[in-house]
Amino acid sequence: MSEGLNRLTIAEARRLLSAREISAHELTRACLDRIAALEPSLNAFVTVCEREALEQADAADRRLAAGGAPALCGIPLAIKDIFATRGVRTTCASRILADFVPAYDATVIARLRSEGAVFLGKTNMDEFAMGSSTENSAFGPTPNPYNRERVAGGSSGGSAAAVAAAECLGALGTDTGGSIREPAAFCGVVGLKPTYSRVSRYGVIAYASSLDQVGPFAKCVTDAAIMLRVLAGIDPRDATCTARPVPDYEQALGAGVKGLRIGVPHEFFVEGMQPEVEAAVRGALDHYRSLGAETVAVSLPHTGYAIACYYLIATAEASANLARYDGVRYGLRGAAGDLLALYCRSRAAGFGAEVKRRIMLGTFALSAGYYDAYYLKAQKVRTLIRADFERAFAQCDVIVAPTAPTTAFRIGEKIADPLQMYLSDIFTISVNLAGLPAMVLPCGYDGDGLPIGLQLIAPAFGEQRMLQVADALERSGRVERREPAI
C-alpha cells in the first residue's frame, strides 16, 4: 500500500488519512523510503529525522483515529534548514552552525507541530539563504531532479527539489529575493511567497529582515493554499507580523478568471531571455485570455534598478544579522588566544565565500561616509519600486510574468561571477522590495525538458486572488505536469 504514497498531494493524502484508508505512518514511511533511495545523489536534505518523523506520524495516527484532526495532521513535510527546530540541528547550511541545536521552535514550526504535521528533515539551501542555486551550501549543492547537471535553484533548492522528487508532500522555504520562486520554477513545483508580514519570521534565521518571508512549496496550488492558511497569522513574538485575519485560501479556488485583469509588465520581457521561457509565459497569457481574463499592458519602470537596490539593502541588513555568529555563545569557534583573533578566526572559518562577500558589501554600504550614497540611496529607490507596483495595480488585479530569464542553469556556470548570479534574480527581487505576495507554478518545459515557472504577483494581502488565478491555469489542464525521471 505504501508504494507511491509519497507522490500524493496534500489534498489527496488528507482525504485518504481522514477516511483512514491510509495511515500517517505508511505515508511517512513511503517518504522516508524515497529519501533513502534518492538522497545520496539528490542531496536535498542536510538532516533526515527518521525516528522523530515516525514518532510524529504515530502520534498523528492517534489524533486521526480520534477524529476532527486538523488539515495537516499526519502530512510529511520537509523544512528548509533555516527554521529553528527544537532539538534538531539547524545549520542554515553553514559551517558556523554545523552543530547548532536550538532549544526553541520557529513560530511556523510550532504551528505545524500543533497541527500534527510530520517533519521528515531539514533541507539544503544556500548558506544563510544567500544564493540562487544552492551551490553556496557547506553541505554541497543540490542538483535539479530533472537534470543532475543543473542547479535546483536557490536559496531554498533543497525544499524545491524534495517536493519535485516526491520525497515529501510539501516543504517550507523562505524568500528574500526569489529564494522560493526561482527554485520552484527550476524544479517545476508550486512556490508561494506571501505578503511581507503575513507569516511570522520568529525563529527563521535572518538574512535580510525587511525582505525575508516564509512560504510553502507544494505539488499543486490547492496544497499551497492549505499550507499558507496554517502558516499565516499574528505572532506575539514577531512585532512586524500583521494582525490581519487569515482567510480560508482554499475557498478562493475554482472561481476562474473571467473578468479579471491580468497585468503584463513589458520590463519583464527582456532581451537575452531564453526564448522558450518567453514563449511559455506568453502561451499562459493567451490561455488566460481564452479563460475569460483580460490582459493589460502595465509598466514597472524601475525594474532595472531592483537588483542594485536589493544588493545594498539586503547585504546591509545581513551584515548586522550575521554579527551574532562570533563564536561566543554558540556555533563554530576558531582557536585563539585573544578576543580579536577569536572573532576573526571563527568567522573566517565558519562563513563561506558568498556570505563573506555580502557581509563585506553590507558593512561597506553602512560605513561612515558611504551610508547616504549607498544604503540611503537604495532605500529611496525602494520607495520608487513600491510606487511602480501601486500604479500598476490600479490597472490590474494580478501581474503575470516570467520567474527567471532562463530555466535551471548548469552547476558551476555562474558561481565564479557573483554579479552574473545576482542578475538571475532580476524578475523576483522587486517583489520583495515592495513586500508583495507572489507565486510560481509550472507553465511548460524547455527543449531539454527543464520546467518553466510562471510568476503571479498580487497587491499586498492579495493572496486569495493570486491563488485563484494560479488555480485557474492549473485546473484547466493546459500544463501537463511531467514528473522528473529519477
Added chain:
Amino acid sequence: MTAGYEAVIGLEVHAQLLTRSKLFCGCSTAFGAPANENVCPVCLGMPGVLPVLNRRAVELAVRVGLAAHCEIAQHSIFARKSYFYPDLPKGYQISQYELPVCRGGFIDLPADGGEAPQRVRLVRIHLEEDAGKNIHGAEASLVDFNRSGVPLLEIVSEPDIRSAPAAVSYLQELRALLLYLDASDVRMEEGSFRCDVNVSVRRAGSETLGVKAEIKNLNSFRFVEKAIGYEIARQIGELEAGRRVSQETMLFDPEREVTRPMRSKELAHDYRYFPEPDLPPLEIPGPLLEEIRVAMPELPAERRARYVTEGLSGYEAAVLTRDRGLADYYEATASGLRNRKSAANWVMTEVLRVVNETGRSLAKAVPSPAETGRLLAMVEGGTVSLNGAKNAFQAMCRTQQGAEATVAELGLTQVSDDAKIAEACDRVLAAEAQRVAEYRGGRDKLFGFFVGQVMKAMGGRANPRLVNEVLKRKLGEGA
C-alpha cells in the same frame, strides 16, 4: 580650577527603567540572580529570534520626557548600533539614533545661595537595551547575560555644566526625578544608574570648544566628581605645558583616583547605525500620550506646592520634597495626625538626624512611618511628652520595637490623671507654705518652681499642661 580656564561638561546618563521584564523579551530584570539565569534565546541573540517592545518601558521613557520638558516624538524609530564585544550578543545594540522618543527639554538645578537656578538643557532621551556583563579573570573572561536586554534610558545633556559639583548636582536632580516618576530605582551600586562624562577645557571667555575626553561608566556621584576634577586638571596641565589634549575614551581608576585611556578601542568607532527592521516604528499617538500624562505620579514641584497649601512653610516643603522617599515618609507619618506641621518638624529634625548619623537608608535607619506616626499621635494625645517621645524614638531606631511598647518600657507614659496630679500639687504646696505665701504676695516667678517640684514628685511623667492648670487653680484658690 586654574584661573583663566573654563571646563565644559556634558553628561550621558544610563538609567535602568523599573520594569519587571526586559526591553524586548519576557526575561526577569531581577538583580542578583545566578549567572545566566534570566536569559532566553532573544536576549542571547540566538539565530532567528526577534525583539518585541515592552510597553511599560515606553511609558516610563515618556514620563521622564514629560517631566524634563522634552518634546515627545509621536513617531520614533529604533536603530541597530553595531560593534563586537562578548557581552553584546547580537553584535549590535538596539538603540535609538535619528529619531529618539524624547528631544530637547531641560533640568533646573537648585539655586545655591539666592542665585537663579541653573538650567541644564537636554539633547535627547532615548530607549536602548543594556549589554551583559564581562567578568575578567587572569586567563579568561566570563560572560553573564542576565543584564542583556534590560531596558535603559539614555539621557544626554548639552555641555551646559561648568564644574564637577554642578555635574553632581545635575545627577542628584535627575536621580530625584527618576525616583519620583517610579521610572528607575537608581541603585548605583547595582549598576542601574551609570554615567559617561564628556569633559573639555578652554580659555575663559572662549566660545569654541576644546578637545573633549570621554570618561566611561562612572557608577557613583563621588567618582563623577573625582574623575571630572582629575580630568580638568590633567587637561589644563597638558595645555599649560604647551601640549594638545587628544580626543580619548578614558576609564576612571577609583583606587588611584585618576583617569586613564581605554586600551580596548584598537579599532576606530564606526557603529553603522541603520533602522532596526525587526521593530515597527514606535508610534505614540495623542491618546496614548494623554494616558501616560494622566498616570504620571506627582512631581517634586507639584508636591511642594501642595505641602504649602497644607500649611507647611516653603522651606519645609522644599526640604521634604528633595527626596521622594523622605516626602513619602513624611506623608505616611502625618496621615493620622491632627498637626501635619509637627510631623514635618519631626521628620526634618529627628528622622534626618538619625539618617545622617547612621549613614543608612531611610528604610533601614528609622522605624516605619506608621510607628513614627503612632508615637506622634501619643504626643498629640498627651500620653507622652515631646521630650519623652524623642527618647522613645532613639530607642525605637535601635530596637525596632513599636511606639507603645517602647514608651511603656521606658516608663515615659505621662500621667494625665487629674486626681493624681491634684494630690501631688497639694503635697508640694503644703510642704512649701512659705513660698506659696511669697507667690501669692506677688512673686510670680515662683510658679515655675512649683511646676518643677510637682514634676519631680511625679518622676517627670506628669502631663505638664495639666500640672500648670491644676497649680494655677490651686494657687488662685487661696488668694
Added chain:
Amino acid sequence: MGGSSRITRDQVRHVAALARLSFTAEEEKRLELELSAILSYVEKLNELDTASIEPTAQVGEAGTPFRDDQVTNQPDPEAMLANAPAREGRFFRVPRIIE
C-alpha cells in the same frame, strides 16, 4: 571594472576589520575586484533623482507593536548554555579581555 576601482585594498582591509573577518592576500585581491564590480553596477542607482523621495525601511503591516511587561520566561540556563563552544560553570568563557 578596469582601472576604475570603486574600493581600494586598504578599504577592503578596513571593512574586513569592522566586520571581524580576516582574509588572505589572495582573497583581499579578489574581493577588491568583485566588490568594485558590484559597486560600479549599483552606481546605476545614481541615474535616478531621489532628492525628494522618502526612504523605505520597512514594508507590510505591523501587528504587535508592544508586549505587556510580564515575566514569561522559564529560566533554563543549561539549555541556554548547551551550545556554548566554551563555558565555565554557568558562564560563557572567552579569552581574557583587556579594557
